Amino acid sequence: xxxxxxxxxxxILHFVFLALVTFGGFLTWKxxxxxxxxxxxxxxxxxxxxxxxxxxxxxxxxxARTNTGHDNMTEAGFIDHYLTGVIYPEEHLLTxxxxxxxxxxxxxxxxxxxxxxxxxxxxx
Numbered sequence: 001x002x003x004x005x006x007x008x009x010x011x012i013l014h015f016v017f018l019a020l021v022t023f024g025g026f027l028t029w030k031x032x033x034x035x036x037x038x039x040x041x042x043x044x045x046x047x048x049x050x051x052x053x054x055x056x057x058x059x060x061x062x063x064a065r066t067n068t069g070h071d072n073m074t075e076a077g078f079i080d081h082y083l084t085g086v087i088y089p090e091e092h093l094l095t096x097x098x099x100x101x102x103x104x105x106x107x108x109x110x111x112x113x114x115x116x117x118x119x120x121x122x123x124x
Contacts, residue, residue, distance in 0.1 A: 007064030010057045014078045017057070021045040022100050025107025029114055042104055049097060 024038035047053040058077045065072060079093075088096050 003064045003067040007061050007068060007070075010061035010064060011078075011082070014055075014057050014061070014082075017041065017045075022103050023107075025104050025111065028107065028111050032111065032115065035111065045100075 020038065020041050024034065024041060028035045028038055044053070048055055055077065061078065062072055083096070084090050084093050
């Protein structure tokens with residue numbers, strides 16, 4: 001039971017992490033200081049994707065799955081196990097990654113525009 005709870009918690013935190021990476025920049029439009037949370041999360045996600053950094057949540061979930069008798073996730077980890085081939089076809093992994101990168105870029109550009117507008121309004 002303990003291992004199941006740990007594994008499920010790691011899985012949920014993975015989904016929260018992915019949602020924060022993808023949509024957290026838009027939350028900064030309402031709460032600009034959230035950029036200090038989103039920025040390191042986005043950088044770490046970039047490191048996982050481009051450099052191949054390990055995700056500690058993947059290791060925790062693997063450990064829990066092993067101790068509860070479940071099959072291990074694929075070697076590639078959380079994304080391949082839960083999303084690739086389930087949410088989008090395997091051949092569209094790059095497309096999904098580019099959509100996430102576009103979401104981050106658009107949200108940060110929007111934040112910059114909003115920041116400049118707020119500054120202009122304060123100056124007048």
